[in-house]
Amino acid sequence: MTPEPQALPGLLTPEASLHRLADDLAARFTGVFARETVDRYVFESYTALARTARVGAHLPVLTARFATERLTALAQTEGAIASDVCEVLFVCVHNAGRSQMAAGLLQHHGGSRVHVRSAGSQPAATVEDPVVAAMAEIGIDLTAEFPKPLTDDVVRAADVVVTMGCGDACPVYPGKRYLDWQVRDPAGLTVGEVRAIREDLDRRVRSLLAELHTAGSPA
Template identity: 65%
Template structure:
């Protein structure tokens, strides 16, 4: 992909290619011996393109790309056995990665206090996390300020120990040696705060049960 193709449709960005190249250099150094520089470069620009399809604020794309690519590279290194897991890995998947999976991930992070590492993704990610979901989480003491919808990728599935789907059907690839669960949880999209809070209570009950099973 040429620079023109990468920057087309992103007015106002000051040469994101240069920013992405710096991310490639930094991440190549960080993952030396675990992931090849070629793979790092591919994943950075691939992540930029994937996020760009739905991003509402284009000016933030290079920063979000770095975070997304870092998460994917970490997952890839873990799946290859090049990076030791310090905690069980849980992956939540819903359709838009804007509601259910974001709530579940925030709760695992909050209640496990680092004893479980969590990721989330969407089969068809939205352009932002549902504001009502963020409001309900904040009211429960979980201020999620840096979450953003991310597309589902093979690397995060391969790195997970437990994969939990929430209404995304057969979008998730199946790999041996992993535990797969499907939680039937109401979609909070378009719901009022009271309804979303009830959904959050349902998810919290399930999350606490999961953490108990994981010994966390």
């Protein structure tokens, strides 16, 4: 039985919203997943995000995005949804700085040639404000992004996993390419200091994209 979620301030009855979301996702993934699987992913995703949420009013919307991403990743892993581009996952500790910046940069430079996800081993409540500001300076909008916990499904769906400071938190599966980037953590830094991290990540991302393009295959 799926446990009933606990309400947060600003969200008095999460059950109704989550059941509606499960209805929508069950219809979207008809023939791919049983309703029980969809329900479990929706409620697990809500619970995971609620651990660090400061305000519950936007949590159903974030849950919808997170659950959809996880179910899509699971469907890709099981071969129910085909992916003809390289799947890249960036992982850091809080998913509030380095991994968000790298994901934004790779999506910006790679466009439709790649599909990018990010996650954190210990996700924070929000993306760091100086990170959002520094990325906005080069035309990359992170205001709609939010920290997401690292889950097994997104790791399994990735062709390339790039870790930054999260140690052994990321599970290792055969057939995937793993990279560990030594990049300074932007937590607590000024926008000026974050710019240097942004430039470091931009060079690394451009190099990775060139390698992926040259290889002509996901892994």
